[in-house]
Amino acid sequence: MSKAATSSGLRTPERLRASVILVGAFACILAMGTSLAIGPAGINKTAILRELIDRLPFIEMESGLSPIHKSVIWEVRLPRILLGGLVGGTLAVSGASYQAVFRNPLADPYLLGAAAGAGLGATVAIVTGSGDGIGAFDLVPVLAFLGAMGAVIMTYFLGYSSGARRSPSALLLAGVAVAAFLTAIQTFIQQQNVESIRQVYSWILGRLNTSSWTEVKLLAPYAFLAILVMLLSRRALDVMRLGDTEASSVGLRPQIVRFSVIAAASLGTAASVSVSGLIAFVGIIVPHVVRLLAGTSNRIVLPLSVLFGSAFLAFVDLLGRTLVSPAEIPIGVITAFCGAPFFVLVLRTSQKALT
Amino acid sequence: MNHCLVQNVRVSAGRKVLLDDVSLSVPRGEWLSIVGPNGAGKSTLLSVMAGLRSSSGSVYLGDIDIADMTPRQRAQHLAYLPQHPEVPPGISVGGYVLIGRNPYIPLLGTEGQRDIEILNEVLEQLSLQDFRDRTLDSLSGGELQRCHLARVLVQDTPLIFLDEPTTALDLGHQQQTLDLVCEIRNQRELTVVMTMHDLSLAGQYSDRIILLSEGQIASEGKPEDVLDPDRLSGLYGARIKVMKVDSDIVIIPTRSQEL
Numbered sequence A: 001m002s003k004a005a006t007s008s009g010l011r012t013p014e015r016l017r018a019s020v021i022l023v024g025a026f027a028c029i030l031a032m033g034t035s036l037a038i039g040p041a042g043i044n045k046t047a048i049l050r051e052l053i054d055r056l057p058f059i060e061m062e063s064g065l066s067p068i069h070k071s072v073i074w075e076v077r078l079p080r081i082l083l084g085g086l087v088g089g090t091l092a093v094s095g096a097s098y099q100a101v102f103r104n105p106l107a108d109p110y111l112l113g114a115a116a117g118a119g120l121g122a123t124v125a126i127v128t129g130s131g132d133g134i135g136a137f138d139l140v141p142v143l144a145f146l147g148a149m150g151a152v153i154m155t156y157f158l159g160y161s162s163g164a165r166r167s168p169s170a171l172l173l174a175g176v177a178v179a180a181f182l183t184a185i186q187t188f189i190q191q192q193n194v195e196s197i198r199q200v201y202s203w204i205l206g207r208l209n210t211s212s213w214t215e216v217k218l219l220a221p222y223a224f225l226a227i228l229v230m231l232l233s234r235r236a237l238d239v240m241r242l243g244d245t246e247a248s249s250v251g252l253r254p255q256i257v258r259f260s261v262i263a264a265a266s267l268g269t270a271a272s273v274s275v276s277g278l279i280a281f282v283g284i285i286v287p288h289v290v291r292l293l294a295g296t297s298n299r300i301v302l303p304l305s306v307l308f309g310s311a312f313l314a315f316v317d318l319l320g321r322t323l324v325s326p327a328e329i330p331i332g333v334i335t336a337f338c339g340a341p342f343f344v345l346v347l348r349t350s351q352k353a354l355t
Numbered sequence B: 001m002n003h004c005l006v007q008n009v010r011v012s013a014g015r016k017v018l019l020d021d022v023s024l025s026v027p028r029g030e031w032l033s034i035v036g037p038n039g040a041g042k043s044t045l046l047s048v049m050a051g052l053r054s055s056s057g058s059v060y061l062g063d064i065d066i067a068d069m070t071p072r073q074r075a076q077h078l079a080y081l082p083q084h085p086e087v088p089p090g091i092s093v094g095g096y097v098l099i100g101r102n103p104y105i106p107l108l109g110t111e112g113q114r115d116i117e118i119l120n121e122v123l124e125q126l127s128l129q130d131f132r133d134r135t136l137d138s139l140s141g142g143e144l145q146r147c148h149l150a151r152v153l154v155q156d157t158p159l160i161f162l163d164e165p166t167t168a169l170d171l172g173h174q175q176q177t178l179d180l181v182c183e184i185r186n187q188r189e190l191t192v193v194m195t196m197h198d199l200s201l202a203g204q205y206s207d208r209i210i211l212l213s214e215g216q217i218a219s220e221g222k223p224e225d226v227l228d229p230d231r232l233s234g235l236y237g238a239r240i241k242v243m244k245v246d247s248d249i250v251i252i253p254t255r256s257q258e259l
């Protein structure tokens, strides 16, 4: 056997190449770095770099920034960028995971009613005046989170009482029913309270403009836990691609994998929407691009979705706040604007192995 | 000693009885073929024996009831290849075959060096090394069938169940596949249960044949006893001659003189 054949024979198939991870990490840093450097305050870019280096341990460097500019960097731009990255990564990997467990390329993170539930929760918080989207005692994220988790749990019970054990698509249909029901209630409440309709809409369209360290700290533990569970399940999710019967014939318990991955993806999604509102399409665009570029194995798709999801949302947020500056385009509008045509493209090429 | 014991298995779907009180035993090291007309219940029986379909009655592996085993324990005892295995789009041959190692890898873990070695051994044995990075959906029917077989073999179990492993194959590949199973069986002392439609091949390769008809065992025994022209004609509704060429049994369909 030739030397080349021997070394290729020792490789693990479908492994994640270091070069691809580096590209993903580079995309993240590039998007976040650019986003940090650009903004209406027009802060000197090399000064920002010096300011960042100054914060590294053991290095002292005077950036020459005024206290106001410093606080723009540290208290306005950075938390917003990190929150965007966290939300983007979580939504993208949740989407990839839902697509894997349901073996359906069109599954997205809001599939099981999380969006409708969060929307209802946020609307209730806004119309009762218990939250204005700002401040530490704001009830909007809390009720949105509870609404999202409640909706997913409702979907799960409804789905299982109507046969999801036999076929997972019962769960999807239950999700559609729950979402329709909760959206109906939400619309009704909204119509009864027209004076707060602007606020409700701004939440529904997704926003990162109110983000502060509070939101980052709120989201981070849930997001990290959810991402960890999904990433650890990536090999099992590849086995699940054989379908339940064959997966079980090679020793997997498909229900357990499905349950824990759905739980993690739902938790991540609920936590994300509670701080950022409904940001559409990230969970579909990102995993599909990754599949087209790097392969369909979940060992590759899941980790890369985290990286490219973060990079994508950081970049889109940059567009949202600079295109019509000083005004802002809601981030959900931009993701949907890029996402909808992309969605059609995916449908057209979906013979090309997307799940 | 019995390797697999099936007792009074009955399966029904709605009002239709798919398997009606089937009992059989497979001694260690035997090659058993299950034959019978379409819809006789062969696949159903095999999936019950693999513990993947519930039934009344019981199935024992050694002296353990298969219903008491976890999927992981089961998958370390027996490997099962369904009649129409799933072919996930875009998966590579290496990645697909490696799924067979799942029973030895912790749920949240990844495969180790040993798993990769076994993968490479089996790929080489089945002349699949050059396909390692090809996607499964780009293979021909015969190559694909070899990949399915490879997945079953990396599972490294003493018992393998194959549901019509030769159906998609040409004459030469049918023989090669069965020769291969035969060779590996001798190497690893495997017990093999297989369903087949080609009665001649079933007769030539297996130690024993079970003839299934409408969910019941119509006949079982040595190939030359079971493959009786009158019995086969009746069950299959076909005109059949059974001949011996050298020491091999050959079943030949014949054309009616009246047509």
Ligand SMILES: Nc1ncnc2c1ncn2[C@@H]1O[C@H](COP(=O)(O)OP(=O)(O)OP(=O)(O)O)[C@@H](O)[C@H]1O
Pocket (backbone or CB within 6 Å): B013, B014, B016, B018, B036, B037, B038, B039, B040, B041, B042, B043, B044, B045, B083
């Ligand atoms: N879930 C089900 N509901 C109703 N009928 C079923 C079900 N599963 C199997 N059957 C029927 O049971 C019978 C036996 O099916 P099985 O797949 O075991 O046949 P087989 O012997 O493997 O046939 P073939 O040679 O065509 O593969 C068939 O008539 C089939 O239609």
Ligand SMILES: [Mg+2]
Pocket (backbone or CB within 6 Å): B042, B043, B044, B083, B163
């Ligand atoms: Mg069959």
